[in-house]
């Protein structure tokens with residue numbers, strides 16, 4: 231029988247029993263599904279990104295599926311912050327960290343949402359500065375270093391729990407944006423890569439919204455590069471995300487500089503037990519290669 235190594239880690243100011251966290255947007259709009267995933271071995275969970283008002287999202291088709299990636303343009307459907315307290319209450323009964331993801335257009339909007347999330351009892355706030363397909367939010371906010379700095383400063387000055395900034399890969403210089411967000415307790419890299427697909431028989435874009443965000447194993451090399459670059463240039467505390475499907479993928483992110491990783495599309499593709507499978511694989515790798523803990527592996531590949 232495999233003896234589980236010490237998988238504990240502290241990432242972005244939050245302690246986790248293992249380095250795997252459910253990513254925002256996948257089975258995390260509902261308290262019971264979050265709880266179930268935490269019970270199946272995830273060390274923590276990020277909620278769906280929540281805004282001030284309830285949003286229906288876009289009309290279908292909202293997803294393009296491919297063997298190695300999916301492209302989604304959901305349009306940030308969510309119940310709105312006032313309706314989300316009950317879901318967090320249910321999710322918290324699993325006894326593991328819940329990170330509240332929020333989106334807004336300006337610092338005041340983010341602050342109002344963060345204060346509500348604090349009242350609901352989350353352990354950290356994840357600022358979605360990076361949704362690639364919703365006008366006025368996401369990348370439009372997250373590609374402006376002055377606005378990013380202002381948002382982070384406003385939240386750090388008023389909120390007592392850790393603040394994570396989730397950045398977009400759809401920018402010219404990730405280091406410039408990372409620097410603007412450097413007062414955050416954790417930098418989350420990466421959100422989806424702006425993409426599209428065309429139906430050649432219908433001769434038109436597949437997604438109703440035309441453009442979407444690509445996730446899944448195809449984006450992993452982009453995520454690894456950005457985690458590495460931010461670790462090397464700025465030395466910040468990082469949570470890696472993008473295309474993780476196996477223990478080897480998670481270890482690659484950790485060696486590039488991540489203290490923990492998030493998993494999204496692979497939960498959709500392979501099911502909830504992916505967390506225990508990846509945890510066992512990481513543990514075996516640590517045993518075979520003499521790593522005592524996650525922090526000893528974090529950033530070892532950075533030169």
Ligand SMILES: Cc1cc2nc3c(=O)[nH]c(=O)nc-3n(C[C@H](O)[C@H](O)[C@H](O)COP(=O)(O)O)c2cc1C
Pocket residue numbers: 253254255256278279300302304306331358361396420421422444445446447449471472473474492493494495496
């Ligand atoms: C269907 C879907 C919905 C998503 N919704 C959100 C969201 O609400 N907020 C957010 O920050 N990221 C969202 N993401 C991005 C993921 O959290 C993650 O950053 C991205 O998918 C890359 O990781 P993966 O390849 O493991 O899925 C979403 C991704 C997918 C596939």
